[in-house]
Amino acid sequence: MRKPADMFDREYEWSALTRFVSDEQPGATLGVVSGRRRQGKTFLLEAICQTAGGFYFGATEAADAESLRRISAALTTHVRPASPFHFHGWAEVIDTLLSLGRDRPVPVVIDEFPYLAKANPELPSIIQEALRPLRAQRTDSRARLVLCGSALSFMGRILSGSAPLRGRAGLELLVRPLDYRLAAEFWGITDPRLALQVNSIVGGTPAYRREFARGDVPAGPDDFDDWVVRTVMNPETPLFREPRYLLAEEPELRDTALYLSVLAAVADGNATRGGIANYLERKAPDIAHPINVLEDVGLLYRDADIFRDNRSTYRILEPLIRFYHAIMRPVWDQLERPGSAPRVWRASRHRYVNNVLGPHFEQTCREWALHHSDLDLFAELPAKVGHGVVHDPTTRKSHEIDVAVVGVAAGGKPPLLAIGEAKWNDVMGEGHIKRLRDIREIISRNGRYDTSRTRLLCFSGAGFNEKACAAAESDDEVILIDLPTLYM
Structure with missing residues (x-):
C-alpha cells in the first residue's frame, strides 16, 4: 500500500x-x-x-x-x-x-x-x-x-x-512523537542550534507545526525570540493554552491542582521524589500516587541512576508542558493580558536556558548516544544510556554525570562504554576532560563497572577551545560532539 x-x-x-x-x-x-x-x-x-x-x-x-x-x-x-x-x-x-x-x-x-x-x-x-x-x-x-x-x-x-x-x-x-532529528526536518529547520531551541519547546508533536502554529516557523536564529512571543506565548494562538488542555483531556487526572503542582516541582528542578515532596510541603508517601499516575499517562518519566541503585529522578516527557510550567504558569495572569508576552519573555530568558533548554540539551545528548551514534564509537551496541551521580568515598564528594553509556554484561562486570558531560552555553576545554578522567578513575575504584574501554564524551552547544581539540586529536578516547554532529 x-x-x-x-x-x-x-x-x-x-x-x-x-x-x-x-x-x-x-x-x-x-x-x-x-x-x-x-x-x-x-x-x-x-x-x-x-x-x-x-x-x-x-x-x-x-x-x-x-x-x-x-x-x-x-x-x-x-x-x-x-x-x-x-x-x-x-x-x-x-x-x-x-x-x-x-x-x-x-x-x-x-x-x-x-x-x-x-x-x-x-x-x-x-x-x-x-x-x-x-x-x-x-x-x-x-x-x-x-x-x-x-x-x-x-x-x-x-x-x-x-x-x-x-x-x-x-x-x-x-505512535511516538518525532525524535529531535526528524522534528527538525519536519519543521524545515537546518540550523542545529535553532532546531534544538524549537524542539525544547514544542518537541516532536506534528500537529504543533501544522495546526497549532499554522506553519509559522522561525525564519532563522535571530527570529527565535520573536517566534516564541508571537506563537507560543501569544493568547491568540492554540499553543498558548494547549498545555492546560493536555492535562484536562487525561481521564486519570481527577485532582488537577495536585498534578499541576507535581509537574511544576519537576519543572523547577526538583527532580527526586523527596524534592517533589518538599516542594509541595508533603510527605514522600503522599505523592507516590500522583507521580505514578503521571507516569502512566505518559507525562512523567522516571530515570534510574546508572551508578546508584534505587535512586532515580523524574523528567517531564512533553516539552511544551515543561515550558509551560517553567515559564508561563508562574506569570499566567500577566501573559493573558494582550501585549505582555515580549516583556515576560525578556524576563524569563535566563530561566528558560537553565530550566528548559539546558536539561533538554542533556536529554538530547543521551538520545544521540543511544540511537544515533556510530556503532564504531563504543565498539559495541549500547544497552542503556542514562545519567547519575558518582560518589567518591575518599573525598566524600559526589560528581554528576550527564551521559553514561552502559554495554551488555557478558558474565562479568557490565562495561561502561562512555561517560560524558553536556554544556549548552559553555565553551568546553581541557578542564572538562580532566574532570571526566578523574570521575572514571573513581568509578573504576568503586568496582561496579568495567572501565577498561570507557571513552570520554564532551557535548557542547557553544563549541570547544584549542586545548580540548588538541586533546581529542592526540587521544582517541576523547570525543567532542557539537550541535552539527548531533544533527548529522
Missing part, C-alpha cells in the same frame, strides 16, 4: 499497519494503536482505511445510546444495506464489523476507543467474546479490528494482566 504523499515519515508505523491489515490468514484479528494526543494517529488510521477500503469510526465522549446511533449511521453509510442499521447493543455492532471482512482482509478502526469503554465498561468483554476461537463470526472473517486511543493508561491496561483482551491482539503499535 502506498503511503500518502502528504504524510511525513511514519515509515515504521505505516509498514506495521500495512502488514497487519493486509494479512491474508483466515480469522478476524485484533490490533491496538496508542499514543499521546496530536501525534497523527487518526491521520494514519484514516489513511490506511482509505487505501485498503476499510471502515473508520471516530468515537466521541457521549452516552452509550448516542454512540450506538452514531456507529449505526456510519456503518449504514459505509455498507449501504437495504435498510438502515439500528443497533441496540455492541455485540451486534462488533459482529457487523467482523462481517466486513468476509471476502477479504479489511481494516476496521474504532478510534478513541476509551470514550466508548468509559460509557460501557463491558465493551472489552464483548469484543473478547466476539473474537472467541472457533466462533463462526470470527473464523469466517478476515476483518482486522483496530482499537485506538490517546489515554495511555487505559490503552496499556486493556491488554495487561487479567484484562479481557489479554493475549488477543496481533498488533500493539505505539
Whole structure:
C-alpha cells in the first residue's frame, strides 16, 4: 500500500499497519494503536482505511445510546444495506464489523476507543467474546479490528494482566512523537542550534507545526525570540493554552491542582521524589500516587541512576508542558493580558536556558548516544544510556554525570562504554576532560563497572577551545560532539 504523499515519515508505523491489515490468514484479528494526543494517529488510521477500503469510526465522549446511533449511521453509510442499521447493543455492532471482512482482509478502526469503554465498561468483554476461537463470526472473517486511543493508561491496561483482551491482539503499535532529528526536518529547520531551541519547546508533536502554529516557523536564529512571543506565548494562538488542555483531556487526572503542582516541582528542578515532596510541603508517601499516575499517562518519566541503585529522578516527557510550567504558569495572569508576552519573555530568558533548554540539551545528548551514534564509537551496541551521580568515598564528594553509556554484561562486570558531560552555553576545554578522567578513575575504584574501554564524551552547544581539540586529536578516547554532529 502506498503511503500518502502528504504524510511525513511514519515509515515504521505505516509498514506495521500495512502488514497487519493486509494479512491474508483466515480469522478476524485484533490490533491496538496508542499514543499521546496530536501525534497523527487518526491521520494514519484514516489513511490506511482509505487505501485498503476499510471502515473508520471516530468515537466521541457521549452516552452509550448516542454512540450506538452514531456507529449505526456510519456503518449504514459505509455498507449501504437495504435498510438502515439500528443497533441496540455492541455485540451486534462488533459482529457487523467482523462481517466486513468476509471476502477479504479489511481494516476496521474504532478510534478513541476509551470514550466508548468509559460509557460501557463491558465493551472489552464483548469484543473478547466476539473474537472467541472457533466462533463462526470470527473464523469466517478476515476483518482486522483496530482499537485506538490517546489515554495511555487505559490503552496499556486493556491488554495487561487479567484484562479481557489479554493475549488477543496481533498488533500493539505505539505512535511516538518525532525524535529531535526528524522534528527538525519536519519543521524545515537546518540550523542545529535553532532546531534544538524549537524542539525544547514544542518537541516532536506534528500537529504543533501544522495546526497549532499554522506553519509559522522561525525564519532563522535571530527570529527565535520573536517566534516564541508571537506563537507560543501569544493568547491568540492554540499553543498558548494547549498545555492546560493536555492535562484536562487525561481521564486519570481527577485532582488537577495536585498534578499541576507535581509537574511544576519537576519543572523547577526538583527532580527526586523527596524534592517533589518538599516542594509541595508533603510527605514522600503522599505523592507516590500522583507521580505514578503521571507516569502512566505518559507525562512523567522516571530515570534510574546508572551508578546508584534505587535512586532515580523524574523528567517531564512533553516539552511544551515543561515550558509551560517553567515559564508561563508562574506569570499566567500577566501573559493573558494582550501585549505582555515580549516583556515576560525578556524576563524569563535566563530561566528558560537553565530550566528548559539546558536539561533538554542533556536529554538530547543521551538520545544521540543511544540511537544515533556510530556503532564504531563504543565498539559495541549500547544497552542503556542514562545519567547519575558518582560518589567518591575518599573525598566524600559526589560528581554528576550527564551521559553514561552502559554495554551488555557478558558474565562479568557490565562495561561502561562512555561517560560524558553536556554544556549548552559553555565553551568546553581541557578542564572538562580532566574532570571526566578523574570521575572514571573513581568509578573504576568503586568496582561496579568495567572501565577498561570507557571513552570520554564532551557535548557542547557553544563549541570547544584549542586545548580540548588538541586533546581529542592526540587521544582517541576523547570525543567532542557539537550541535552539527548531533544533527548529522
